[in-house]
Amino acid sequence: IHAVEAAHNLLAAVIDAAIFHGQLEIGPSFITWPRTLDVNDRALRHIVTGLGGDEHGVPRESSFIIAAASEIMAILALASDLEDLRRRVGRIIVAQRKDGSFVTAEDLRVAGAMTVLLKDALLPNIVQTMEGQPALVHAGPFGNIAHGNNSLLADQIALKLADVVITEAGFGADLGLEKFAHIVARYGHLKPSAALVVATVRALKSHGGLPLAKLGNEDLDALKRGAENLAAHIDIVRAFGMRSVVAINRFPEDTDRELRLLSDLAEQFGADAAVVNDGFSRGGEGSVELAEAVLAATKDGSNFAPLYAADTPIREQIQTLARRLYGAADVEFLPECQKRIDWLTERGMGTLPVCMSKTHLSLSHNPALKGRPLGFTLPIRNVYPSAGAGFVVALAGDIQLMPGLGKEPAYTRIELGPNGQITGLT
Template sequence: QVVPMDEINLHFTGDFHAIASAHNLLSAMLDNHLHHGNALGLDVRRITWPRTMDMNDRALRSIVIGMGGLNGGPTREDRFVIVPGSEVMAILCLARDLADLELRLSRIIVGLTRDRKPVTAGELKASGAMTLLLKDAILPNLVQTLEGGPALVHGGPFGNIAHGCNSLVATRLGLGLADIVLTEAGFGADLGAEKFFDIKCRFGDLKPDAAVIVATVRALKMNGGVKKDALGTPDVAALRRGLVNLEGHVQNVAKFGLPPIVALNRFTSDSEEELACVLDAARSWGARVALSEVWARGGAGGEAVAEQILAALKEGKADFRPLYDVALPIKEKIETIAREIYGAAGVDYSSAADKAIAQCESMGLGNTPVCMAKTQYSFSDDATKLGRPTGFRITVRDVYPSAGAGFVVALAGDIMTMPGLAKVPAAEAMRVHADGTIDGLF
């Protein structure tokens, strides 16, 4: 565990607030520009820049603004995205330094003119003030484990709707301070890892030497058909059915030329037979594997995984390569990811997606990586298809440019960039006591 955990999960150093402020400053300057004559000729029907807030709120997915009369700004449709899905978050996490940050912010496309020419944050003269708001947020945050090990926590783009990696600045800082750096990519190897390899490593000139895939018996049993309330009950048969999911992630990592290492995160409810089943399966696929018991034993519980990582590094068999050439057409890149990583039989595009792809390519964004946005619960774009489904097709319903970040985003299935709260929100169980102790945060 890293500390201070409460602060990290609440406001921490204010990075998320700074990102929201910079993002919403651009939104305000955009509407102010429209209100004062619209000199750039923006078509209010083709404004693509949303607002942002770091809160799940489904009511903000589609709204109407400017209902305050003559002095309330132009009336138009708008929407919110959650802060981890903001392009400003992606830009902060991919910028090399302050100058690169401002340059990327200036490239943000806020909408189109009536003749479908892009209008940018730079043309609105917003990028300087946005950079000012982010001048401290670009600095990585140094925290520590309970045993005093250093850790850098910086950035937070979700792996399902964004590129799912911490900041390039933090990774480079780590590489400058240590011989070995481990960095996390969100969700499974079909999401965060693919984007780490195909997006972050390209922009940062990074060449990873190994990939650790974290697995649990509980998740594999769920992929084998066990309901959530029964995951604590031993069920080797269901576990064996779910192993195809882990095998898919192991094979995906190998496609990038990296040796896969499975870290089996032990839970107290796991039986010895279940643990042995996973360990044996991983070895049969040619992967290194070890039991991780850091929750119960701290650093000592991670030594077995560390030894496997060191052994892989000593072998030196890594031959890292991205999955696709960015010079390929957008559709071909999407289809390569869908076929090679998800195991899809093909990709279908809505008419809106077809038009958006043509627009992105006409704006010079055809030679960029693709950031896929899809459910984290399945290799497919259908959250109910567990295990390792086959014969399915991915449906791309829309594509939009993230010119500042340097990629295009493809929305698959019914993925939302503004989540909603659960029927029983976790917030209901949260409180702070008079002595400062907190309940319900974890």
């Protein structure tokens, strides 16, 4: 993340320097590149820079985004090698000239320096699990505000080293799986054999309307209502032509009746298998049955296919996602968004894959709509190009690219003991 921040903010500094020195005919109001920080800070969502007089720069409105939402994080996760990384960094669009043409990192002559900052970060990290197995952990684009998958390079290395590769896609099938299918798999020429859907009794009781304070209580009715959310995710997996296995991660307060009901419901919804997973409490021994179910689901291959062709226009892509995956009846493109889509289309980016930026707390754009909402209208307030990453980001609802701290943040539980022992991290 440090390398991503450094490269991203170097580019931001170069843009302001170019304005200060009158280069490239960039006007302050035509800049689209924000700054970034890996701290949740809502006060930085809208800022003014360059105050303090002429020697300190040109005053302009700007913003910060969380580092995981940086286009550079997405580029790092999608680049196939150093040459591809350099090429993608050079394509980053940061501003418009007064004549309407793009200004890129290449135009600002900073793409080479940015690539040098990212050179070592491109290499996947191999880490060891608590039981001694190797795992590749690399890159961190969020699943709700970015494309939500680990690096393509890590996946490709893993495929050369192992018989079976399990790769994580962030949040639910509506976000991580969809973006894997339409962005990662398309650029990496990957064809997954099956999908592992992770579910918990607690989460589904929450989707069934149970308040947080009561999630530890047995409530079969709430679980049954909330399980409609799981049904939607299983249907999404099926829409991509894959078999699904549901992993029910056991919590200590889950009752046998709840686990049995959820397992039965998952299979009724069309999952090829549903297994209660005890990996948290028993380690690998508690996940053997789940592993066997996953292997069984991959044996016959899959009919994996994207939901739309590579040359599908932006509006049609969004409408397909809204209706077939989210459960929407319609899509509302706000006026500014309509103009931006037309603007992108005129400049040859009208068929880039869409990276939907929306809440992970609901299948819809509205975090308050739990379970499996249907018949709503999905509002798209804006779109913008991530030309280096190779996709167009669509903002649905009130999604924010810089999160804010909650009323009771996790940092309030973190402390340093007298012997240097850190507490409160779990």
